[in-house]
C-alpha cells in the first residue's frame with residue numbers, strides 16, 4: 001500500500017504531549033507514513049486572530065488524514081482580551097477550531113467507541129443483587145452527528161428584527177412577544193434530512209460489519225418533535241435495509257438514568273450533535289473517562305482522529321509528563337481502522353488491553369490519585385512509560 005501522509009495537529013497543552021506518543025505506537029506497529037506538522041489552536045489565535053490557519057486546512061485538503069491532540073478554548077470576551085495588542089478591537093472573533101474543522105470538511109460522522117478494558121480500575125461497577133459487585137462489560141459505540149443541531153453556531157443575543165419577525169410567525173412565540181430583543185438569546189437546532197440519514201446509515205453499517213445486535217436512536221422526539229422526529233423517521237427508513245439489527249429508541253434524559261443500570265445492553269447509539277456529545281461523555285465515564293475516550297470525525301474526503309479530552313493546561317508543563325496517552329493512541333488506532341489497516345489497529349488495542357489487565361504500569365488517573373508532580377513518586381507511570389509498555393506488548 002502506498003505510504004500515507006498524515007497531518008499532525010498537536011494543538012495546545014497536553015495535545016502536544018500525547019500526539020507524539022501515538023506516533024511512536026503507529027511507528028512501532030509498522031504503519032508506514034510521513035507526518036507533516038500543522039498549527040492549530042490558542043497560539044494561532046493570539047498571534048494571528050485565527051485559531052485555524054488556512055495552511056492547516058490546505059494540508060488536510062491535500063492529505064485527507066489528520067491526527068489532532070487538543071486545543072485550549074476560552075469564552076468570547078476572555079479570548080478577545082488575550083489577542084496580541086495590535087489585533088485587539090479589530091473585529092476578530094474567537095471560534096473553536098475543532099468545530100471549525102468539522103464544519104469546513106463536513107466531518108459529519110463522529111464515532112466514539114466506549115469499551116471497557118478488563119482490569120481497568122476505573123471501570124464502572126454496581127451492586128450485585130446478591131451482594132458484592134458486578135462489573136458489566138461495556139461495549140457501546142456512539143455515532144454523533146457532528147456538524148448540525150445546537151452546535152452549528154446559528155445563534156444570536158439580541159436577534160435582528162428579521163429573525164424576530166420570522167419567529168413571530170410561530171404560534172409559540174407569543175410567550176416571548178413582550179420581551180425586548182436585547183433580553184433574548186437564541187440558539188437554533190437545525191437538522192437536515194441528508195445529515196440525519198448519513199449518521200444513521202453510518203451507524204447501521206458499522207453495527208452490521210461488527211456484528212452488533214442493535215442500534216439505539218437517543219434523542220427526545222416527544223418534545224423536540226421536528227428535529228428528533230426527523231432523526232427517528234430516518235432511522236426507521238434506513239432500518240428497512242437492516243432487518244437483522246434491532247432498532248431501539250431512547251430519550252436522552254432516560255438514557256442517562258439507564259446508563260448506570262444496564263450499560264451492557266447498549267451497543268451502537270446514534271444521536272444529534274449535542275445529545276451525542278452528552279451521551280458519549282457519559283458512556284466514556286463508565287470505561288475510564290478522559291484518559292480512555294477516543295474519537296473519529298469522518299467526512300466523505302477528510303477524516304480527523306482525536307481524543308475527546310481537552311488541553312488540561314494544569315498538566316502541560318509537568319516534566320516528566322503524567323497524562324494518560326491511551327485516549328490518543330486509541331484514536332490513532334481508529335485512523336488505522338479507517339484506512340483499512342484493521343490488523344494493526346487491533347494489535348494496538350490488544351496491547352493496551354494487555355497493559356491494562358496486567359496493571360503494573362498505570363497512569364495517575366488509573367490509580368485514582370490526584371495528578372501533579374508528586375504522582376510519579378506515588379507510583380504512577382509517566383506518559384512515556386505507558387507508551388513504552390504498550391509498544392512492548394505489540395505482537
Ligand code: NAI
Nearest residue numbers: 070071072073098290291308309310311312313323324365
Ligand atoms: P480537559 O479535558 O482538558 O481536562 C479535564 C481534566 O481531565 C484534567 O484536568 C485532567 O484531570 C483530566 N484529563 C484530561 N485528559 C487527561 C489525560 N489524557 N490523562 C489523564 N487525565 C486527563 O478539560 P477542561 O479542563 O475542561 O478544559 C481545558 C481546556 O481544554 C479548555 O480550554 C477547554 O476549552 C479545552 N477543551 C478542548 C477540547 C478539544 O480540544 N477537543 C475538548 C475539551 C476541552
Ligand code: MG
Nearest residue numbers: 277278281308
Ligand atoms: Mg464533550
